[in-house]
Amino acid sequence: MTLLPAYATRQLVAERLPLIFPEGTPNRTYCVRELAASTVFAALYIGAIEGSDRFLGPIHVYRMTHEQAAMAADEERFAYANAVMRKNGVVSGTRWYADNTREPIRDETLRDGLVAIGAVLRREDLATTSGRPRYALKKQFADLFDPHMEGEALEAAIAEFQAKHLSKSALARVTIMRAGAVANTSGVLATFPNGETRMLAPGPSSIITKAVVEVFAPRFLKSPVVLWLSESGNKVVLRDDAIANAIGLKIEADKNLPDLILADLHPAEPIILFVEVVATDGAMTERRRTAMRELTNAAGFDPRQVAFLTAYQDRQSPGFKKTVAQLAWGSFAWFASEPAQIIALHEGRSEDSVLTDLL
Known part of the structure; x- marks a missing residue:
């Protein structure tokens, strides 16, 4: 019988999962939470690893007990793997989870x-209705939980796994999120479309603002300019009255302005884009959109020249999850970690609109 991998505690698994799946990993919560650590632990415990011909079922996770998990001898681990698969199989001790944890x-x-x-x-090769175990850890993934591997060796193994198993887009998101974490500890230097630079205050909002100015603007606007940029506490970082006045937009600092106002000067009739930056709260709501419409209406802008955007760091960020239900119809949402994509919250204009009208 194939030997089992070195015994690794659930605590060790829980500590390494966030290193293997850093911020920006798709569905990261499912991969790093306690239930994930319990699942990986159980797979390692019974040796359900690629090439072993042993497989894990949810039952191996939710039938595990605190007492059983502490038994590290191979014969005890093999006995557990077999016991839980028997009809009415009972494992002594205090259960980790109830049977209804199977679905999660x-x-x-x-x-x-x-x-x-x-x-x-x-x-x-198993029928969907089969109750036989069907999951196994990839060998390279399982090796990352060897308790004897630490330090630089562990870091190198994790990096190799990430390069091989995370997609290019996933790796890009991870890189962006890591860069944001570093920038969050010091000032954030933003370079504007005209080449001018400004140091923004440290913090997650500034990281997103920098991405809007440096990445979003040149990607989605043909001739972008920044008309207005403010930070928390109504601190005005940039205000370009010359261009704003030239296109007929009167910016009044005491008004309820957004975090950013961008303009695209390429069209014959300039496009004005109001941007809310969300790290934790403050999305482009219907109330905010209406207030900004009043500003452009007073300046004589056609509604088709005005757009609204909420910018986030990532689709999995707490700020997005908290505010997505508040986003105004007729606005856009953009994520710094997925810069080529944009969400349009289409505002239906007739009762007979159909999906093909949007394709």
């Missing part, structure tokens, strides 16, 4: 998390 383990932690990211393989 199967659907979230495994299907949408570890399988989707390429850390776990799933047998496809």
